[in-house]
Amino acid sequence: MTDPKDFEEPEEGREVGGQGSDAQASGPGPAPTGGSADGADDELTVDDILNTAQSDDALAEDAAEDAALADAEHTLLVDLKRLQAEYANYRRRTEEQRGVEIQRAKGEAAKGLIPVLDDLDRAAAHGDLEEGTPFAAIAEKIRAVVERLGVVSYGEKGEDFDPQQHEAIFQQPTPGVEKAVVLEVVEVGYRLGGIELRPAKVVVAVPVE
Known part of the structure; x- marks a missing residue:
């Protein structure tokens, strides 16, 4: 005889044949948390490390190139200043040497005229150069x-005797004289700038001992 319980309807929410428990067991697991995803993004890869190392090397190379360029620029600037100074000194020495050579050439030309000037002085002393005569x-x-050559004469009676400018041909002890002075000019001296063409030949008055 059949038991009436065998024909009872299954209760609501109850799975037949245990399918509910199997489905629950095979269902999707818990969703991954956001923390694990962010952690994966923060992790450094080998490529990141290599790229960082290459960037550091590139910066170091750029810094080395900049330093080398700065050193080269400084060296060139120092060399340029040195060359400018050397050129300025060269020009100054050249101008000075040129001036000396010009004065020397003028002096050589003037020396040839000194005997003529002596003759003119003697002629004037004898009255042979009267005004209006040829x-x-x-x-x-x-x-x-x-005068245009720049030659000047010196040596006058009464001036102090200077052995750098005068050539004493005779010394005359003279009463009342306290220091050596020019007593008489035998030949006037001539100079051209700083070049001594001829010293003045003079008689010197000296104190009486």
């Missing part, structure tokens, strides 16, 4: 040429 006109032209 000889006086020639003498004036010669003296003008000498």
Whole structure:
């Protein structure tokens, strides 16, 4: 005889044949948390490390190149300043040497005129160069040429004796004289700038001992 319980309806929510428990067991697991995903993004890969190392090497190379360029620029600047100074000194020495050579050439030309000037002085002392005469006109032209060359005469009676400028041909003890002075000018001296063409030949008055 059949038991009436065998024909009872299954209760609501109850799975037949245990399928509910199997489905629950085979269902999807818990969803991954956001923390694990962010952690994966923060992790460094081998490529990241290699790229970082290459970037550091590139920065170091750039810094080394900049330092080398700065050193080269400084060296070139120092060399340029040195060359400018050397050129300025060269120009100065050249100008000085040029001036000396010009003065020397003028001096050589003037030395040839000194005997003529001596003759003119002697002629003037003897009254042979009276104003208006042809000889006086020639003498004036010669003296003008000498002046244009820059030649000046020196040596006058009564001035202090200077052995650097005067050539003493005789010393005359003179009462009342306290120091050596020019007593008489035998030949005037001539100079051209700093070049001594001829010292003045003089008689020197010296104190009486």
